[in-house]
Amino acid sequence: MANARGLTPLPPERQADLSGLYAAATAATRRRTLAGLAIVAVLTLLAGFAAEVRPLVFAENIGKFTAYIYEILPPIGLDHPIADVRAWYWGLPRWLALLGETLLMAYLGTLLGGLAGFALSFVAAANLVRSRWLRIGAKRLLEVCRTVPEVVFALIFVIAFGLGPMVGVLAIAIHTTGALGKLFSEVVENIDMRPVEGLSASGATWVQTVRFAVLPQVLSNFASYALLRFEINVRGAGVMGFVGAGGIGQEFLVAIRNFYYADVSAILVLIILTVFCIDLATERLRHRLIGPESHR
C-alpha cells in the first residue's frame, strides 16, 4: 500500500533491522500468552475430567435438546389461536398467585436482609469502628452469610421451620444480609470523612455521627444496591420451591419432572417476563436514584 501512494520503501537492511526489533519486542508477550493458554488448556482438561464431560454423549444427545425445545413449544395452531393460548395458560390464575408469592418473598427477603446488612455494614466499615475485633467479627459473619448459598439455608430451614414461603424469605434474607452488608460497608468506607470529623469534633455520639454525617452520603447508593439485589432475589425466589420453600418453583419442578411440556414453557415464559419487567423497573429507579450524582 505504501508503494501505491508513492512512498519509497525502506532499504532492505533497515527493514530487516526493524522487523528484528519488532519480533524481539513481541516475543516476550507472545511467550507469556502461549504459557497462559497452555495453563488454561491443562486446567480445562483436568476440569473436563472432573466434570465427566463426554463429548460423544453430548454430540449424540444434542439433538435431544432441540427436540426438547420443540416439545415444550406451546401447541398453538392457526385455526383457533386464541383458544389454544387459553388452553396453554389453563392454570393462569394459580400461576399468577404463585408468581405474586414469589415476588413478595423476594421483596420481604430483600427488605429484612437489607435492614440487617444496613446495621452490620456500619460496624464492618474500617473508617467508623476503631475496635479491630468487632470489625473483623462483623466481616466474617457477613462472609459466612454470603458464601453459603441461599438454597442450602432453605434446605436446613425447611427441616427446622416446616415447608412454606416463610422459609424461603428467611433464607433469602440471610444471604442478602451477607451480600448487601459487604457492598454497603464498601460504600461506607469510601465516603468523604470531613463531615464525620466535623460532627465528632462538635461532640456528637457515634449514632448521631452515622445519622447526620454518613447516612446522607450513602443512602442513594444503598438504595441502588438494594434494588439490584431485589432483582437477583426475584430469580432466587423463583427456584426456592425446588426445595419446598414456596413460590412458583415447586409448580415448575412438578411440570418438568412429569413432562407436562406445555406447562413447562408456560411457566418459563411467565418467569422470564416477570424478571424482565422487574429488571426494567429497577433499572429506571436506579438511574433516577444515582443519576444526578453520576453526572457530576
Place this chain on the structure above:
Amino acid sequence: MSARPEALRAAARADLDRLRARYPAQFRTDWTARVRLAAGLGLLVGLAALGYWRLDFSVARILNGLGRLGSFAVLMLPPSPEGQFWIFLHALGETLGIAFLGTLTAAILAFPVAFLAARNVVPNPFARFAVRRGLDVMRSVDVLIWALIWINVVGLGPFAGALAIACSDFGAFGKLFSEAIETCDRRPGEGVVASGGSSLHRIRFGLIPGVLPVLASQVLYFFESNTRSATIIGIVGAGGIGQYLTELIRVLELKQVAFLVLMILVTVAAIDWVSTRLRRAIIGPAAR
C-alpha cells in the same frame, strides 16, 4: 468531650429564637419532602405487612424453628467427615471442574456475541436489540432451571451442571462484555482506521487490547461466584458437592453437613484470594 463544644452548644440553645429569626431557611420544615418520605416508608411497610400476612409468617413458628435450629447447631459440633473425606474431596473437585468449565465455555461463547451487542461495533439498533434481548432471556433463567433442562439432554451428572452454568453465564457475560466494549477508549480504534485498517482491524488492534484485561477480570470474578452456584447445582442432580449436601441435610447428618460447609467456605476463600491476586496482576494495582 472538652468544655468548648458544650459551651458553644449552650450558647446556641440560649440564643435559639434569634437564630431562628436570622436563618429562617435552615429552620423551615420541608413538608413536601416529609410527605414523600412518609409515603415511601408507608409503601415499604405496607408491602412488608402484606407479605407477612400472605406468606404465613408467625412468631410462634419462628420461635419454634429457632429452638430447633439451636439443637441443630449443637448436633453440628464437632464438624467431621466421618470417614467420607475422600468422597467429599472428589465431589469438591467435581464442583470446581463444573465452575471452571462452565465459566470458560460461557466466556468463549459470549466473547464474539458481545461485540454484536456493543453500540460502537454494530451501529444497527435492531440487530443490537435482538442480540441483547436474547442475552437477557438466557440470563433471566436461573442456573437450577438450566440444570433441569440439561439433565433431560445429557442425563444426570456434573456435565449437565457445567452446561447449565455455561448457559446462564453466557447471558451475563454477553451483557457485561458489551458494556465493557462500549465504554472502551475509542481513540486507538480511530487511529487504526485512520492508518488504513479495515473495521475488523479496528476491532482486533483498536478494541481487543483495551478490553481484554477488563474481560479477564470479570471472568475471574464470575469463576469465584460460580464456585458458589456450582455447590447447589447438585440439588437437582447435576453433580458436585451439592448432591451430598442435600442428602446429608435431609437425613440430618449434621456433623458431615457442617464439615462440607466448612470445606466450601475454605475453597471459596482460597479461590477468592487467588483470583484477587490474578486480577491485580492483570489490570494493575490501581484498579480494584
